[in-house]
Amino acid sequence: MLYRTLGTTDLNVSAICLGTMTWGVQNTEAEGHEQMDYALSEGINFFDTAEMYAVPPAPETYGKTETIIGTWFAKRKNRDKVILATKIAGNGLKWIHEGGDINRASIVSSVEGSLKRLQTDYIDLYQFHWPNRGSYHFGQFWNQKIKSSSNEQETQNFLECLETLKELIAAGKIRHFGLSNETAWGTMQYLRLSEQHHLPRVQSIQNEYSLMYRLHEPDLMEISVREKVGLLAWSPLASGMITGKYANGARPQGSRWTLSSRFNQRDMPQAHAAVARYLEIAKKHNLDVAQMAIAFVLSRPFTTAAIIGATNMEQLKNNVAAHQLTLTKEVLEDIAAARRDFPIPF
Numbered sequence: 522m523l524y525r526t527l528g529t530t531d532l533n534v535s536a537i538c539l540g541t542m543t544w545g546v547q548n549t550e551a552e553g554h555e556q557m558d559y560a561l562s563e564g565i566n567f568f569d570t571a572e573m574y575a576v577p578p579a580p581e582t583y584g585k586t587e588t589i590i591g592t593w594f595a596k597r598k599n600r601d602k603v604i605l606a607t608k609i610a611g612n613g614l615k616w617i618h619e620g621g622d623i624n625r626a627s628i629v630s631s632v633e634g635s636l637k638r639l640q641t642d643y644i645d646l647y648q649f650h651w652p653n654r655g656s657y658h659f660g661q662f663w664n665q666k667i668k669s670s671s672n673e674q675e676t677q678n679f680l681e682c683l684e685t686l687k688e689l690i691a692a693g694k695i696r697h698f699g700l701s702n703e704t705a706w707g708t709m710q711y712l713r714l715s716e717q718h719h720l721p722r723v724q725s726i727q728n729e730y731s732l733m734y735r736l737h738e739p740d741l742m743e744i745s746v747r748e749k750v751g752l753l754a755w756s757p758l759a760s761g762m763i764t765g766k767y768a769n770g771a772r773p774q775g776s777r778w779t780l781s782s783r784f785n786q787r788d789m790p791q792a793h794a795a796v797a798r799y800l801e802i803a804k805k806h807n808l809d810v811a812q813m814a815i816a817f818v819l820s821r822p823f824t825t826a827a828i829i830g831a832t833n834m835e836q837l838k839n840n841v842a843a844h845q846l847t848l849t850k851e852v853l854e855d856i857a858a859a860r861r862d863f864p865i866p867f
Contacts, residue, residue, distance in 0.1 A: 605639070645696045657736070708748075729756050733763060733792065734759060816847070
C-alpha cells in the first residue's frame with residue numbers, strides 16, 4: 522500500500538481511503554464490518570465517514586454509518602489501527618442541527634454525537650462537509666451563486682469555528698481539521714486566519730475529483746501543493762458511472778442511481794459519451810477502467826488519497842488493487858486527449 526503524509530501532520534495515511542457512506546442503506550452492518558476487515562488486511566489505515574451518512578441522506582438514515590463503524594471498533598478492539606475522518610454536516614438538512622450553519626454550538630454537538638456513535642474518544646480528522654456559503658459540488662456548478670454575506674461576517678464565522686476546534690483539540694476529542702466541498706477562496710481564508718490567530722490549520726480538502734470531474738484544477742491544485750492541503754478525492758469513479766454500469770439507460774437494482782430520487786447531474790448525454798471514451802482507452806491498453814480511473818487520481822501531485830466505496834467485496838477488492846497500477850505515458854496522453862473533447866462532462 523502507498524502511504525502519504527496528511528498535510529503538515531505526522532500522520533501517514535494510505536493513498537486508498539475507505540469510503541463508508543453506503544453502510545446502513547446499500548450495505549448491512551455485517552457487510553460494513555467485512556469491508557473494514559478486508560481494507561485493514563490490505564494496509565488501508567484511513568477510513569472516511571460523516572454524521573450525515575448513510576446515503577441517500579434522510580432522517581431515518583442519519584448516523585447509521587458511524588454506528589456501524591462504532592460496533593466494529595467495539596468488536597475488533599483496533600481503534601489504534603485506523604486514522605478516522607468524519608464530518609459535520611453543513612446547513613440545509615432540517616433534521617441535522619435544525620438545518621443551521623456550522624458554528625460553535627453545532628460543532629460541539631456534532632463532535633459529541635459522532636464520538637458516541639463511533640464508540641471512540643477521539644477523531645483523527647474532523648471536516649466541515651460543505652461550507653455555510655454553499656458549494657459548487659453536488660451539481661451546483663452550473664448555477665453557482667455567491668452568498669450575500671459580507672467578508673466580515675464570513676471571517677467571524679471562520680474564527681468562531683477555528684476557536685471551537687482549538688478547544689476540542691486541547692480536550693483531545695479531535696486531532697486535526699479538514700475542509701470538504703470548499704473553494705479556493707474559502708481554503709485560503711482558513712489558512713490565513715489560522716496563521717494570524719494561531720488556530721488549527723487546514724490539513725486536507727475533500728472535494729470531488731475524477732477523470733470526469735476535474736474542477737480541482739487549476740487553482741485548488743496549486744493551493745493543495747504549495748500550502749500542503751492535499752486533496753482527498755471523493756467519487757473517483759463518478760458514483761460508479763465510469764465503469765459503464767449506467768450506459769444505455771441501465772439502472773442496476775440496488776444501485777445509487779436507482780435508490781436516489783434527487784436530480785442526477787451526471788446523467789447527461791455528454792457524460793455518457795465521455796464514459797464511452799474512457800472505456801475505449803481502458804480497452805485499448807488492456808486495463809480495468811475502474812482501476813485506471815483510481816490510478817489516475819492517485820497519480821496527481823496534489824492528491825493525498827482517493828476515497829473508494831463499494832457495495833460488494835468484488836468491487837472493493839478490484840478498487841483497492843488500483844494502487845498497484847502505474848499508468849504509462851501513452852495512457853496519460855489518451856486521457857489528456859479525451860479531456861479536451863469532454864472537459865466538463867457534467
